[in-house]
Amino acid sequence: xxxxxxxxxxxxxxxxxxxxxxxxxxxxxxxxxxxxxxxxxxxxxxxxxxxxxxxxxxxxxxxxxxxxxxxxxxxxxxxxxxxxxxxx
Ligand SMILES: [Zn+2]
Numbered sequence: 001x002x003x004x005x006x007x008x009x010x011x012x013x014x015x016x017x018x019x020x021x022x023x024x025x026x027x028x029x030x031x032x033x034x035x036x037x038x039x040x041x042x043x044x045x046x047x048x049x050x051x052x053x054x055x056x057x058x059x060x061x062x063x064x065x066x067x068x069x070x071x072x073x074x075x076x077x078x079x080x081x082x083x084x085x086x087x088x
Contacts, residue, residue, distance in 0.1 A: 016050050016059075023054030030058070034072065042075055042082045044068065 016025035028051045033043045047068070051058045060068065067086070075082045 018052035018054060018057050020057045021052065021054040023052050025050040025052055025059070027051075028058075034068070036072065036075075039080050040075075040077075040082075041080070042072055042084060044071075045083060045085045047086045 017023070018025055028049055029046045030049050030051070031043060031045050032047050032049065033041050035041050047060075048064055049058045049060055064086075071084055071086070075084070
């Protein structure tokens with residue numbers, strides 16, 4: 001872990017680039033399934049994701065990931081398929 005200060009600043013100011021093909025990542029709202037275990041899937045509706053305009057690769061911003069994780073913890077363990085609406 002030795003990211004320089006300039007690199008950090010660049011990340012803040014520049015649009016996010018795809019780590020696969022280098023195209024710009026744009027913010028989209030997407031429904032996305034999370035497989036938590038063999039028999040449990042949670043689908044998030046209207047999740048803000050960063051999607052690559054080139055190859056379709058996507059990623060979640062850190063604050064979104066944190067929110068998703070805390071919402072997943074609220075899902076009932078016995079529910080095999082849960083659908084949640086993302087709310088920031
Ligand atoms: Zn890409």
